[in-house]
Amino acid sequence: MPAPGSGELQLSIEGLVKRYPGSEQNAVDGVSLGVHAGEIFGLLGPNGAGKTSTISVAATRARPTAGRVTLAGVDVVAHGSLARRRLGVVTQVNTLDRSLSVGENLYFHCRFFGLSRREAKQRSSDLLEHFDLAHRRHDRVDRLSGGLAQRAQLARALAHRPSVLFLDEPTAWLDPQSRLALWELIRNLRERERLAVVLTTHSMDEADRLCDRVAIMDHGRILVCDTPEALKRSVATAATVELRLKAPPSPRLFQQLEALHGVEGVLAEENRVKVLTSARDGLVPQLIAKVGSGLLDLSVSETTLENVFISLTGRKLRD
Amino acid sequence: MTETPTATTLSESGAHGGAQHRYGNLRAEQWRIISASFAALIARDLRVLMHMPSTFLLRTVLNPLMFVFVFTYLYPHIGAARFGQIAGQSLATVALPGLVASAIFFQGLTAVALPLSMEFGATREIEDRVMAPVPYALAAAAKVCFSALQSLLAAAIVFPLVYLIPATPIHIQIASWSTLVLAAVMGSLLAGFLGLLLGTVVEIRKISIVFAVAVVPLTFLGCVYYPWASLHAVRWVQIVVLANPLVYLSEALRAALTPTLPHMATWASLPTLTVLTVAIAWAATKTFTRRVLA
Numbered sequence: 074m075p076a077p078g079s080g081e082l083q084l085s086i087e088g089l090v091k092r093y094p095g096s097e098q099n100a101v102d103g104v105s106l107g108v109h110a111g112e113i114f115g116l117l118g119p120n121g122a123g124k125t126s127t128i129s130v131a132a133t134r135a136r137p138t139a140g141r142v143t144l145a146g147v148d149v150v151a152h153g154s155l156a157r158r159r160l161g162v163v164t165q166v167n168t169l170d171r172s173l174s175v176g177e178n179l180y181f182h183c184r185f186f187g188l189s190r191r192e193a194k195q196r197s198s199d200l201l202e203h204f205d206l207a208h209r210r211h212d213r214v215d216r217l218s219g220g221l222a223q224r225a226q227l228a229r230a231l232a233h234r235p236s237v238l239f240l241d242e243p244t245a246w247l248d249p250q251s252r253l254a255l256w257e258l259i260r261n262l263r264e265r266e267r268l269a270v271v272l273t274t275h276s277m278d279e280a281d282r283l284c285d286r287v288a289i290m291d292h293g294r295i296l297v298c299d300t301p302e303a304l305k306r307s308v309a310t311a312a313t314v315e316l317r318l319k320a321p322p323s324p325r326l327f328q329q330l331e332a333l334h335g336v337e338g339v340l341a342e343e344n345r346v347k348v349l350t351s352a353r354d355g356l357v358p359q360l361i362a363k364v365g366s367g368l369l370d371l372s373v374s375e376t377t378l379e380n381v382f383i384s385l386t387g388r389k390l391r392d
Numbered sequence: 393m394t395e396t397p398t399a400t401t402l403s404e405s406g407a408h409g410g411a412q413h414r415y416g417n418l419r420a421e422q423w424r425i426i427s428a429s430f431a432a433l434i435a436r437d438l439r440v441l442m443h444m445p446s447t448f449l450l451r452t453v454l455n456p457l458m459f460v461f462v463f464t465y466l467y468p469h470i471g472a473a474r475f476g477q478i479a480g481q482s483l484a485t486v487a488l489p490g491l492v493a494s495a496i497f498f499q500g501l502t503a504v505a506l507p508l509s510m511e512f513g514a515t516r517e518i519e520d521r522v523m524a525p526v527p528y529a530l531a532a533a534a535k536v537c538f539s540a541l542q543s544l545l546a547a548a549i550v551f552p553l554v555y556l557i558p559a560t561p562i563h564i565q566i567a568s569w570s571t572l573v574l575a576a577v578m579g580s581l582l583a584g585f586l587g588l589l590l591g592t593v594v595e596i597r598k599i600s601i602v603f604a605v606a607v608v609p610l611t612f613l614g615c616v617y618y619p620w621a622s623l624h625a626v627r628w629v630q631i632v633v634l635a636n637p638l639v640y641l642s643e644a645l646r647a648a649l650t651p652t653l654p655h656m657a658t659w660a661s662l663p664t665l666t667v668l669t670v671a672i673a674w675a676a677t678k679t680f681t682r683r684v685l686a
Contacts (some may be wrong), residue, residue: 091685129686132523133523134522134523134684134685134686135685135686136685136686153527153528154422154426154525154526154527155422157524157525157527158525162519162523164516164519166515166516166517167516168515168517168518168519168520169514169520170436170517170520170521171444171515171517172440172507173440175437177439178520181432181435181436181439181520182520183437184428184429184430184432184435184436185429185432185433185520185521185524185525186425186524186525187421187424187425187427187428187429187525225431229520235594253670284559328429
């Protein structure tokens, strides 16, 4: 298998600006990026960062205020319907057609894309088999669990053989097990189909473990874009220190911890305290000294993309 | 979902045989795909209808069936044979074109507005159809075309019903096939586009109220049970009802089916029907596209 991202450029976004009518701010504020065949590209950021707006424009569902988006060489504004033949979309919520069965959803999707009756039947059968949905073929889609519905949506998005696949928060509502299973499917697709996959997420774990490259977005802008490893290396000293105390921390202790040099944020849940740091050198002894005899346990986690985000914005991802 | 399906390749041989080759002919194929896609959008609506043919029949048949049963079958039997007579013609004759018109009109309105408002609402299940590789206006037009077919089918079902049930004699003569066909087709499209407009503008939680509030006055003031000309006795009503598109459809059908009864001249009803259809189609396509495109 060629290295991820070594394929041809499938999605190109140049200087994209999107401002919604009546809004004072740009939802997307000058975003440029390129995604290649065989690459999983993640847009990571908090709600309102402009991730979904970016892919809405690329998926022909929103008109750009400025900038240019081409999909496999096709301008998405000038040739919307042609572009739609080259892209597949999986949305966060289940948008499967409730009036049709699982099998009919796939069949009619194929027909929408010009496949003959026979081809559409064959293709939807193949997809049902491949995505392990054959036994649910005749079921109504509102009977599907969240994980199965996402699998059916993925099958549908791929039915017309797109070259770019957009996944908008694909695992946001899934249980951990379904999430892992969907990740596995997406990885396989990337490898076997040489698809360019663009996914939005506010889960740093998802971005870290699934994506070949990650663009961290905030306020409509891309703050930084690189492989997850390179991003984490860039803030090598950052870490999360977790303290387990005998009792929930007093407001005073809370303030003292927050005041320490290198501490970016303190989160408390019952007697557990998460200290997010940007520079942990020499910090752990200071933390221990502050907490004193109230400390039961302490652990230091490795650098995550959340640390990267904090060091870039001074805020937590979930703020 | 616990199991991870095995990863075998989804693409048959040739599907990925070089991107150049794969996409080289796409543009040339675009028109074939657009027409196939348009047909498939209609086929999807047909499949959904076939899942529940009884809903179609009930919403088509029930209202005219009850009307003709009570007013043109029961009334003559209980000694009110002259009820609703106009220009010496029985109510059955007077109301037949109107009932066909209202069947066309409300079939189209319901077939488009109710599902559309739902699909644009919470479930957003319209998504896959608007992502079909056709311009958004065509996806909307497919919806309206199929609803127009349903309207015409409704007319074909209601016609024999209101012709056969009445106990009083009914006088129908087709004065003009062209007027009949033109009015029925134009009325069907008008109803579909009006449904499109309502379905894209009215929120899901308000759509049933809008329907309940709109259907009754539109029917009762739609020249369904009386000809427009007979309203000259109450001049202000005659003027007010001109705002109701159903009036022009009822009157055009009246001109085609019951020419001996007073009716609006076709030079007035048909062009007005056409202008209204075009205007509503234009507005509805705009609101549909606005709803789809952020």
